[in-house]
Amino acid sequence: MAAGDEAARFRLGVIDHALRLFAEQGYEATSVDAIAAAAGISRRTFFRQFGSKEDVVFADHEAQLAWARGYLGAAQGDPWDAVCEAIVGLFERFTQTRELAARRYQVVREVPALRDREIVTVFRYERLFTEFLRERRPEVADLRLIQFTAAVTATHNYLLRRMLRGQAEAGPGELRAALAAIPRGPAEELVVAVVPGNMSPRRVADLLAERLGNL
Structure with missing residues (x-):
């Protein structure tokens, strides 16, 4: 396992423990010491990795x-x-x-x-x-x-x-x-044209080109 993957797995493990404790005990009632103990790390390691309870969330x-x-x-x-x-x-x-x-x-x-x-x-x-x-x-x-x-x-x-x-x-x-x-x-601008039903497609295209060129 690469060192980066191992570090990521470690951090996810601590996050998982913290969120579980927050859900069970409440955010305010859960201390950093409780999170560190559940994750099997020291208080110092926790703060080096996350900084605060809010950061770990x-x-x-x-x-x-x-x-x-x-x-x-x-x-x-x-x-x-x-x-x-x-x-x-x-x-x-x-x-x-x-x-x-x-x-x-x-x-x-x-x-x-x-x-x-x-x-x-x-x-x-x-x-x-x-x-x-x-x-x-x-x-x-x-x-x-x-x-x-x-x-x-x-x-x-x-x-x-x-x-x-x-x-x-x-x-x-x-x-x-x-x-x-x-x-x-x-x-995009939408242009609506009303033309006679018997007008040829060529004439419609010519009229549109003429009118759009004047916008």
């Missing part, structure tokens, strides 16, 4: 953000598709540790301070995607980019939370289908 998000940043940095082709594939990849990664994600969801929803932290964390994903699109599609209005990344992130979170609550078995396919319905790119 969201620790795997740092790894997820790093993965998404690396994915986008290497992405080729359509940048809108790259953002969608990145969010699908994040969804898959969260579902690989579904039980842990479900426990975190239950803990976060019961602690106001953690809900506030979650809002900040979600915004970091949106900002990452928006900055990527700004770099790849500088000609597109900033508002359009922000609307797109906010919709993409909200769609991911909605399906993930439904799954974690046991309300749906959403998967990457369902997420991709929902993402495909989100408008992307610059806003």
Whole structure:
């Protein structure tokens, strides 16, 4: 096993113990010492790895953000598709540790301070995607980019939370289908033309070219 994989497994183990204790005893009632004892580590090791109780709740998000940043940095082709594939990849990664994600969801929803932290964390994903699109599609209005990344992130979170609550078995396919319905790119103008039914296609094309050229 690679050293990086072993370190990641170690951190996930500590996170799992912490979330289990938070769910059983309550967030405020659970001490760092209790988490360290359950995980079989020292208090000093805990703080070296996580910094605080709040940090341990969201620790795997740092790894997820790093993965998404690396994915986008290497992405080729359509940048809108790259953002969608990145969010699908994040969804898959969260579902690989579904039980842990479900426990975190239950803990976060019961602690106001953690809900506030979650809002900040979600915004970091949106900002990452928006900055990527700004770099790849500088000609597109900033508002359009922000609307797109906010919709993409909200769609991911909605399906993930439904799954974690046991309300749906959403998967990457369902997420991709929902993402495909989100408008992307610059806003397009819709032109409606009313022409006589007996007008030839050639004449329709000529009239449209003439009228559009005058817009």
